[in-house]
Amino acid sequence: MGAALLCAAEHSFSRYGSQRGGIANMCGRLGLALTVLGALLHTGSLVLRGIAGGRVPWGNMYEYLSAVGLLAVIGWLYVVWKHRVRRLSVFVLLPVALLLFLAGNQLYTEVGPLQPALRSYWIAIHVAAAIMASSVFLLSGVLSGLHLLSTKPRRPVSARLPPADHLDRVAYRTGVFGFATLTFAIVTGAVWAEQAWGRYWGWDPKETFAFVSWICYAAYLHARSTAGWRGRNAAWINVAGMVAVLFNLFFVNLVAVGLHSYAGV
Template sequence: MKVFIAISNLTLASQLTLRWLQSGHFPVSNLYESLCFLTWTSTLLQLLIERNYNSPVIPALFTPFSLLTISFASFALPEQLQLTGNLVPALRSSWLVMHVTVIMCSYAALMLGSLLSLAVLFTNVSEELQIRGSSIGIGGFKTNFSNLTKPLVENSSKLFSDAEYLDNLSYRIITLGFLLLTFGLISGAVWANEAWGTWWSWDPKETWALISWLVYAAYLHARITKGWQGRKPALIALFGLFVVIICYLGVNLLGIGLHSYGWFLS
């Protein structure tokens, strides 16, 4: 399975590179390209995780997600949305690469981390589950800080049960996604001010991105200050997954706002 994922990742990287050379701009300018980039990021993240943790849960959750994403891009989108086009003047900026890339990476991390929360819900994780390898190491955790410097695979094999590690891994990935989303929102505000003269316009995409940020901020707040582990934060993460999907696909496919790529109502 790892070989299949690695080949898929390289194939997607080659496709994106060719589209970049063909169009002359970074290939995240329409829904098809962003879905391909999301799949590439997801498969890369899966490969990095599986280097440290060999569990059948990882490919069982991540591989179908990647297959569904690329299948939707290839077979569900109209052909005209899969073509490379010219950028509108506002998108001909170096901010395109930084802002959109960071946002798409945050989506991938948040979605995959939330999918791991689904596994937590179906495992026997007690409410007293203790996170011993916090990626932040602050707040109400009973953390042994010497363990934070040890390899992740050592922690997983010697210190954690499988359920504990899945919960902790989900937390780590969501934390990464939250930080990327925060940076993406800030860079987007700077870009908007440069292009349209306003930091925030309450565009539907901006609004749903803010809602996504608030949901995952609540998730991290519950874990750091309230000491929640296991099923409770997993439910918040799954709600966050639903919100991110609306933010990414729902707004785009309705063809509303500056961030929409059009489809149903366009």
């Protein structure tokens, strides 16, 4: 959260002269350094939790969200390094901070053994892929939301965002990676389901909304490469896909009744 506030300071200072621009740059570098430090500490906490439980550190809903938040931050650090979009950090890190706040304050669970249904090597493959896909789609969806803002020139924030085509390009590239990861997660989940329940697919709520998310992102990638749908139309589909992922992450895991569940929720 502190890193996000420092990046916000950079975002504000960047409107003024060279002297204040130097202050903004210093705040941005400090915010980035704190983000890296936070990611390292977060990684250490997950590793220690896994060692304490003698298992992978994503055996319940709290741990799952914690891992999603960590990978979202690591993914964003890579995007910042690759595409030089550090000033957008406040927009990306704030939702991640809220996600981690919710996980730590509402869903925290003490370390314990896995549920019998989760005691399989597939949890290190299928669930890890699902975590990766969720974190990447969070980044891609936020970037598409910023793309939509950047195409509204009358809005004050749009003048301080990178060009719309740059945001669109970064959102698309992260979306491609997320789509490939989600596809892998669905395929490995089907294999695990056949071993655990004797069928590959049963339209369980989790499976159903994973498929809905997959359709949304397939539509986004198709729209992004289709004339007349590029830009804002494709961005709206990407945002809808992020909403589907969040719905699957929270409503299906915490409210809907199905075979997919986490211990300690």
